[in-house]
Amino acid sequence: MTTVQDTYLGWDLLRHFKGCTRPQWTVDVRREDDAFRARHEGPKHECPNDACHHGDRYERTTVRIVCTSCQMAHVIRSEEGLHSSSTKNATHGYGQPPRKTAGLLLWPGEPLLGWGRLSTDEPWDFLITRPGVTRVTEADVVGVVNQVRGKRGAVRWSAVAVRSEAGPYGLSPLRFAHAEERMASVPAAAKWAAALLAGGAQ
Structure with missing residues (x-):
């Protein structure tokens, strides 16, 4: 399940070395079909679950992110099971600028259960x-707009507004x-929402 919250909340910025004057990332991806899993003096890797392919050999994906200015490097490795996709930002809201409406900012993001939403003029939900x-951080969010x-x-729209820890509406933590x-x-x-x-x- 995806929600508009997943588009913005829970993501961390990659850090640069202190004093980086021109922060700029280059990103490269490497995929290996037959990487070796170290045993560390233990027995052979295997799993009793027939649906799991855990073993001494595995598929590995490595993402290398390097700042061309300060030379900070982040390396992220994943075993088999990594799911990746390529898409335009407009499809899921990633990187889209917020809309200025009624004195508020509306940030487009992935809709709840988004099947078939691309067939509409407004495929997104909004924080x-x-x-x-x-x-956007959790503390910034004052409302949510969802397509229903x-x-x-x-197509109609529902909205929630005014943060309340014990409020009856919305999805945790909002x-x-x-x-x-x-x-x-x-x-x-x-x-x-603006009137409230x-x-x-x-």
Whole structure:
């Protein structure tokens, strides 16, 4: 399951060496079909589960990320089971600029259970923050807009707003005190959230 939260929350920036003057990453990927798994003086690697191919040989993917300025290098290795894909940012919201609507910023991201969403004019869900945010964190989020379907299958929008740890709406860790369903558009959902936030709703 994917959610718009997965697009922005829980990701960490790779660090540079202190004093890096021109931070810029180069990224390379290497795949090996027959890497050797060290035994460390132990027995042969094997798994009793027929569906698991754990053994002395395995597929390995290595991602090497190097700053061309400070020379900081991050190396990430994965065994068999790594799933990778290539896509345009527009498909899932990655890297898309936020929309300025009703005095708020709407950040597009992967929709909940996104099957078939690319057939609509608005394939994304949105996290809502106040203006001035450049990188979304959990503390910045003041609302969420999700695409839903009306009784006859038409595209409609639901929204939640006003953070509340004990709120009845939203997905953890983002819980909210207020919700509204079946609005006609993303701007309408943003205006609803903005009115609540401006009014100091609790």
